[in-house]
Amino acid sequence: MNENKRSFTELGISSKYAENLAKINITTPTPVQERIIGEILEGKSVMFQSETGTGKTFAFVLPILEKINPEIKNPQAIIVCPTHELCAQIKLEIQKICDYKVALCFGGAPIKRQMESLKEKPQFVIGSLERIKELIFLKKLKLNETKFLVYDEIDRLSQAEERDFSTDLINLMPKDIQFIGCSATVSENVKNVFEKALKKLNEEFQIERIELPNENVLQEKISHWAFFAEQRDKIPTLKSIILAEKPEKVLVFTGKLDQVENITQKLRYKKIECEGLHAKTDKVVRKSIIDRFRSGKIKILVTSDLSARGLDFPNVTHVIQMDLPSNDDFFIHRAGRTGRANQSGINIVIGDGYEMKKYARLEKKLKIKVYPKILRCGKIYPADYFQDEVKNNKGESNGHKK
Secondary structure: OHHHOOOOOOOOOOHHHHHHHHHOOOOOOOHHHHHHHHHHHOOOEEEEEOOOOOOHHHHHHHHHHHHOOOOOOOOOEEEEOOOHHHHHHHHHHHHHHOOOOEEEEOOOOOHHHHHHHHOOOOOEEEEOHHHHHHHHHOOOOOOOOOOEEEEEOHHHHOOHHHHHHHHHHHHOOOOOOEEEEEEOOOOHHHHHHHHHHHHHHOOOOOEEEEEOOOOOHHHHHEEEEEEEOOHHHHHHHHHHHHHHHOOOOEEEEOOOHHHHHHHHHHHHHOOOOOEEEOOOOOHHHHHHHHHHHHHOOOOEEEEOHHHHOOOOOOOOOEEEEOOOOOOHHHHHHHHOOOOOOOOOEEEEEEEOHHHHHHHHHHHHHHOOOEEEEEEEOOEEEEOOHHHHHHHHHHHHHHHHHO
């Protein structure tokens, strides 16, 4: 199939970047990269939707690199993300293929240190809405050379608690800014919110919304399992699944912050090594945990939904959801942490009666196939395995009588 694909250089990417991509085993553009790179190189403002794990980061980073002027020692691209982890991940991706300076600027970290990093004249600034705005108002982040404003996970940046910050930041940008937004889920309403803000900056502004064809990652690359458990039995069920399945690398999600520590402690009590991560985790500790999980030194990471958004953890074999989030998009983002980069994965939901009914509705809505499972004697079986066995035995017994 790859013979019909264009190479990175054919898409307009310099050979030096193509060679650096090859060094990290990226040799063929993904569909989203093939579709989006040219649009950005042409100077269009775009908002694109593509499934998790399809290569969105390099889809916008590569054309921006092509258009950055190395002679200008001021921020030329500002990338906004909803989490510190995603900011750090994008910085890492950029530094894999170029030598440009990148400054991280987000809340919860010392602002003085970030001011010092801006004095080094970075070409990229990556950070949170509030901190970037603060640095602009303090006149520490100058926008006179800024050409690009990128909103990664733009659907989350358009939610009620972030929307005003998002549109206010747009109003501070140069009138000729090129705007780029992306996520796995981008609605027409999200596009309208940002286009309205951009038209206040420049009435001729237009955003092209591009929805990439579904690659069916959720349907074809990920197996979906369901385990029934009452609330009080969920953690023992999780423990039994881990011991039976022996996953190589697993992300355990819970929507309740206080449950992260509870789950972690109870797994450790059963001699199952794991780490916990949530929004209140100390920044230094959080970075250490993420680095160790990414490298494979930690096999089991229990986390709140902060890690479900945009983070690329390689080789996650299993995702286990201890609850079903109220927002269907969060289910998609959670499940999408496995089955990435053409690998397969398993997404498991441990739910009570109410959640199983909701899971059944999701199965129809998302066109996925859910396989009910049970645990018996330390092993995992299809839920109807023993019913079929009883039927077969009855059939054999009846046949013998005949």
